[in-house]
Amino acid sequence: MITLSGLTKRYGTVTAVDGLDLTITPGRVTGFLGPNGAGKSTTMRMILGLDRPTAGQALVNGKRYEELRHPLREVGALLDAKALHPGRTARNHLLSMARSNGIARQRVDEVLEAVGLTSVAGRRVGLFSLGMGQRLGIAGALLGDPDVLIFDEPVNGLDPDGVRWVRSIARSLAEEGRTVFLSSHLMSEMQQTADQVVVIGKGKLIADTPVLELIERSSLGTVRVRVPDPADRADLVGRITAAGFGAELTADDAMIVRSATPEQVGDLAHEAGIRLHELRLQEPSLEEAYMELTSDSVEYGTARSANVTGGWDA
Numbered sequence: 001m002i003t004l005s006g007l008t009k010r011y012g013t014v015t016a017v018d019g020l021d022l023t024i025t026p027g028r029v030t031g032f033l034g035p036n037g038a039g040k041s042t043t044m045r046m047i048l049g050l051d052r053p054t055a056g057q058a059l060v061n062g063k064r065y066e067e068l069r070h071p072l073r074e075v076g077a078l079l080d081a082k083a084l085h086p087g088r089t090a091r092n093h094l095l096s097m098a099r100s101n102g103i104a105r106q107r108v109d110e111v112l113e114a115v116g117l118t119s120v121a122g123r124r125v126g127l128f129s130l131g132m133g134q135r136l137g138i139a140g141a142l143l144g145d146p147d148v149l150i151f152d153e154p155v156n157g158l159d160p161d162g163v164r165w166v167r168s169i170a171r172s173l174a175e176e177g178r179t180v181f182l183s184s185h186l187m188s189e190m191q192q193t194a195d196q197v198v199v200i201g202k203g204k205l206i207a208d209t210p211v212l213e214l215i216e217r218s219s220l221g222t223v224r225v226r227v228p229d230p231a232d233r234a235d236l237v238g239r240i241t242a243a244g245f246g247a248e249l250t251a252d253d254a255m256i257v258r259s260a261t262p263e264q265v266g267d268l269a270h271e272a273g274i275r276l277h278e279l280r281l282q283e284p285s286l287e288e289a290y291m292e293l294t295s296d297s298v299e300y301g302t303a304r305s306a307n308v309t310g311g312w313d314a
């Protein structure tokens, strides 16, 4: 369990993390999302005792990181997979971590096996590919068999196989009852991996909600309607527009209706005796729901997002 209360970090005049109150619970994967510069890495660094909060606190299993007797046995982290001693072999890298935390040698071989690096354990990590480096970073996080795992951008730069591997390991760690907290910019990946998402913007909490709820709550859902008869189609568009909804024709014989429910569209069609071949609610993706949620919080946006959201303060 990770508990943040009033967690705040200021760098001079920049408030990187601004009064975060949050509990990250065991048994599920919690995704950590937010635009660039939102404060995700700073939050993770404070949980891991690498940055000192300006105010508030971050606790792992009820204790500050500095108070943990054997930190690696309570919390494992993957922060920067490239921050490795290039001249060391993978096995020696893990052995030195194990030694400093009173962890048995045999565990090193177990985690090498778990991440699929046994055959290259004697190779220098300076020669490792990005994917191998990420696997080694995850092996280091697993070394102390901790209850809490923190992965900052674990799939960054990985190929689809590597991404799938990280997903399956995150899911199985959560299924074992561990707390898994991971950040990623890959929304489609997050949608498949996380149960819960925490969204921050400009250091502040924007949402802490189950992934499915975030998607369902979004106002971006659309209704797809297929009308076989062209005259009926034009008629229905008129009726939908008159009722105050937005309708857009697609390349096939369908239309996409915004801000209406399938029931409302079905009733409008029924009143006019219009035959439908399809009437379906299309949920937005996590990415669309996320973009809607954070449109006011992006530090560096594009002109397009400025138009869509009606302006943001950069």
Ligand SMILES: Nc1ncnc2c1ncn2[C@@H]1O[C@H](COP(=O)(O)OP(=O)(O)OP(=O)(O)O)[C@@H](O)[C@H]1O
Pocket: 011, 014, 015, 016, 034, 035, 036, 037, 038, 039, 040, 041, 042, 043
């Ligand atoms: N050591 C530092 N000194 C000064 N400012 C910092 C420092 N570390 C982070 N910041 C600032 O704090 C804010 C939050 O940065 P942080 O790296 O935590 O964001 P992030 O959400 O992890 O971003 P990204 O998604 O781009 O990795 C940014 O405005 C950043 O410039």
